[in-house]
Amino acid sequence: MKIMRVLSAAAVAGTLAAAPAHAVEPTLRGSPSSMVRQHEVAKASDYSFLRDAAEVKRLAEAGYLQRVKPTDDFRLANVSHPYARPEVVTFIERLSAQYREACNERLVVTSLTRPVGNQPSNAHKLSVHPAGMAVDLRISRDADCRAWLEGTLLALESRSVLDVTRERNPPHYHIAVFPGAYSAYLARVGGTSAPAQFASAPRPRRASLEEEPASTRIPPTRSKPAAAAARMVATPGGDDDSGVLAVLTVCVLVSIAFAGRKRRARRA
Structure with a gap:
């Protein structure tokens, strides 16, 4: 468990260190x-x-x-209103497919569009849940x-396509998806960019974090860590090298951790 804590901390630290200089510093703390x-993104949209x-x-x-x-x-x-903006729906479908591949468990969505009349007493006055551009996710054990x-999520926040906060009361991840920026991001990585196409977009391949281009994608977690590390070193340069490196670092660390856990299970 100590090794896992070190790997988890290193993964997040690597993502933070590789954030583009022009982006908002990624953090789970919120502010x-x-x-x-x-709120300004919702109004601008x-x-x-x-x-x-x-x-x-x-x-x-x-x-x-x-x-x-x-x-x-x-x-x-316990989602009272199971509706969201098209970009949020696409985000949930893509992220959940990749999450299940990596963790072998389903994401749990606890809140989506929440009108002003249904906001909890501790909701922030600038909450974008009433605008339909936010999703809350349960924190895994x-x-x-x-x-x-x-x-x-921190890697995506470093690209300024969303804002994520780890809330304490009740415990959950609050994620506001920025529609224009997320659409542009999907276009860069080969996803669908036009809102009218979101509903019929094909199911994404279960690949790396938020599906980077094929040249930067690492093998699934069952592959050898050495092969994943070799591919990271061989990744060609580009405008998004810092963000790609962060994503790959997280994947490699998690891959190593999962492989270690499987070896221990076989020995037991």
Whole structure:
């Protein structure tokens, strides 16, 4: 367990160190400025802050919100309004497929669009849940899975496509997806960029963190760590080298940890 804690810390530290200079420093702590940023993105996207269930239904019928349907990769837990902006739906589907491949467990979504009338008493006044651009995820009990997910989310935050906070009361990850930036990111890595295509986009391949281009993708966790490390060294340069290195570092560390755990299990 001590080794796992060291690996988890190293994975997050590597992601932080490799963040692009122009990006907001990735952190799970959250801050008043991050809430202001999320709120400003919602306003710039011309999103309505929904007041009640009737308004949620109206936007869903108009196509501005999409229903979030559980899959083999994620489930919903006590979600009052299972709707979100199309970009958020795509984000959940892609992330959950990769998470299940890495951790062999499903993501658990605990909140999506939450109108002002259904906000909890401790909700921030600038919360973007009423705008439909936020998703809350349950925190896994498995340390390896927490390390994988946190490293992935921090790497994406370093690219300024989302803002993530690890909340304490109740414990969960709050994620605000920035629609324009996320669409541009998908276009760069070969995903779908046009909102109208999100609903029919093909299921992503279960690959590396948020599916980097094939030339930078590392093998699944069952591959030898040495091969993964060799591919990291051989990765060609580019504008996103720092972010790619962070993603690969997280994957390699988790791969080593998983392989060690399997060897110990076989010896037992």
